[in-house]
Amino acid sequence: MNLRADDRGQAIQIGAVILFGFLVVAFSGYQAISVPSQNQDVEFQHSLTVTDQMQEFRTDAIEAASTGSARSQAFTLGTTYPARLFAVNPPPASGRLTTTTFGGGAYVLDAPGANLENICGLSRDGDSTYEVPSKALVYEPNYNEYTEAPDVVYENTVTYREFPGDVRLDSGQNLIDGKTITLTPLTGDVSDSTSATRTVDLSPGKAGVGSTESDPGAAYTLTVPTALDDGDWRDLLADEPQVDNVSSVPGGVEITLEPAEYTVICPPVGFGATPENDPANVLTRSGDGASSLNPGDSGEVRLDGIRTLNKNDGEVALDFVNSGDPVNLSAARYNFYFNGQTGSGGPLPNSLDVVNTTSTNAVIDDLQLRGETGTPESGTNLRFEGGGATTTVEMDLNDGVGNKDYFVITLRYSDGEEALYFVDIP
Numbered sequence: 001m002n003l004r005a006d007d008r009g010q011a012i013q014i015g016a017v018i019l020f021g022f023l024v025v026a027f028s029g030y031q032a033i034s035v036p037s038q039n040q041d042v043e044f045q046h047s048l049t050v051t052d053q054m055q056e057f058r059t060d061a062i063e064a065a066s067t068g069s070a071r072s073q074a075f076t077l078g079t080t081y082p083a084r085l086f087a088v089n090p091p092p093a094s095g096r097l098t099t100t101t102f103g104g105g106a107y108v109l110d111a112p113g114a115n116l117e118n119i120c121g122l123s124r125d126g127d128s129t130y131e132v133p134s135k136a137l138v139y140e141p142n143y144n145e146y147t148e149a150p151d152v153v154y155e156n157t158v159t160y161r162e163f164p165g166d167v168r169l170d171s172g173q174n175l176i177d178g179k180t181i182t183l184t185p186l187t188g189d190v191s192d193s194t195s196a197t198r199t200v201d202l203s204p205g206k207a208g209v210g211s212t213e214s215d216p217g218a219a220y221t222l223t224v225p226t227a228l229d230d231g232d233w234r235d236l237l238a239d240e241p242q243v244d245n246v247s248s249v250p251g252g253v254e255i256t257l258e259p260a261e262y263t264v265i266c267p268p269v270g271f272g273a274t275p276e277n278d279p280a281n282v283l284t285r286s287g288d289g290a291s292s293l294n295p296g297d298s299g300e301v302r303l304d305g306i307r308t309l310n311k312n313d314g315e316v317a318l319d320f321v322n323s324g325d326p327v328n329l330s331a332a333r334y335n336f337y338f339n340g341q342t343g344s345g346g347p348l349p350n351s352l353d354v355v356n357t358t359s360t361n362a363v364i365d366d367l368q369l370r371g372e373t374g375t376p377e378s379g380t381n382l383r384f385e386g387g388g389a390t391t392t393v394e395m396d397l398n399d400g401v402g403n404k405d406y407f408v409i410t411l412r413y414s415d416g417e418e419a420l421y422f423v424d425i426p
Helices: 008-067 116-120 230-236
Strands: 071-076 094-100 106-110 131-133 136-142 151-155 158-163 166-169 180-182 191-194 197-204 207-211 221-224 243-249 252-257 263-266 269-271 301-310 315-322 327-338 351-356 361-368 389-397 406-413 418-424
Touching (some): 008 151, 106 116, 116 131, 116 263, 166 230, 180 418, 301 418, 315 418
Parallel strands (some): 180 263
Antiparallel strands (some): 094 136, 221 252, 243 252, 315 389, 351 361, 351 389, 406 418
16 A cells, blocks of 8 residues: 655645745834834924924023023933834934034124123123124934934024025024114023933023114124024015125124114023123013013103903003103004913914003004004004103903913104013013
C-alpha cells in the first residue's frame, strides 16, 4: 500500500510566514510614515499654541506699559506625542525662549526738541548716546518632524512668525498712532530651553512723556531696532498718513515722519525686574480706572474718572476735565480692547458709540475696533467746556464689558490737539 505525502502543515507554516511578513512590512510602514506624520501634526498644533501665547504676551506687555500693573504670561515650550502600544515615539519636542537684540538694539529719535533718553529715562550702558535700548522675545522650536516650523517673535509691539525665507505678520503695530509715538522698551533677560511650561513675568517701569517741536524745515525720523524689513514696516504703517517713508538702515528701519508736534510716550517693561528708569517727566498711571496717556498740561483735556453704568450693555461713563479753552470733539478712533475676564471666551466689543450725555445722542456711531477714524454725525456736537469744567462722555460698547477689561481710544479736538486715553474699566 502506497502512502501519499501530506504537505498541509507546510502550507500553514508558509502562510504564517507570509502573514508575519505582511505584518512586519505594515508595522514598518506605520513606524516610518504614519507615526512621523501624526507627530508632525502634533508639532504643528503646538506651533499654533505658542503663536497664540506670544499674542497674549503682546497684550500683556502693552497693558503692563499702559496701566503700570505687573503681568505674566505662560509659554508651553515643548510638547509630547500620543502614547502608542507598539510604535516608538521620539523624545518630547522642546523649544528655546530667549531675549535678543535686533538691528542696532536701540530706538533713536531725531526730531526737534526731543531727547529720547530724557523722555524714557533710559540710556545704553549709562552713556549719553541719545539711544534707548530695547530687546525682543523669540521662541525657537526644536521639533523632530516639523522641520520648517517658524520662530515666533515679539518686537516693537509686533508679533510675527519667521519661516525660512518668509515672514508672516500676526499683529499690527502700536508704535505710531496719529501724532502719538509710544515706545515700550523691553529690558532684562530671558533664556530657557526645555519641553516644559515656563512663565515670563513683566514689571513696568516709570512712564515717561515728552513731545517734539513743530518745525516744517526739520527732519523727523525714528529708527526702530528690528529684524523686519522696510516692506514689512510699510505694511504695518500703511494706515498712518503722517509716515512719509520707511527705509532699511544698519540699525533696523528708519521711519520718516511729517514735521509736526508729536507726543512721545515711553513706559519701559522689564522681564522679572522693574526697569530702573528715571524720565524727566513722569506720566501718572493708576489701576483704579482713571488713567490717561495725555501729558495733562494746561490747555489739555484730561481723563479724570471712569464709571461703569451697565456692564451687560457695555455703557461706560468717562469724566473729562478741560483746564484750557473750550473745544469740540472733531474725531475719534477706537484703537484697542483687552478682555481681562480669564476663561470668559466671550466676544470682544468690536464697536462703540460716543454719546453726548447732555442730549443722549450718539455723536459718533458704530466706531469700529482698529478701524478708521470716525467724525461726528451731522447735527451732533460734543463740547468740552474750559476753565476746569467737567464734561461726561458715555462710551457704549457692544457685547458688554467686564471689570478687568481695558480699552484705548484716541480723541481729536477742534483746536487740532489729540490725546490717547487708556481706560481701565472699574
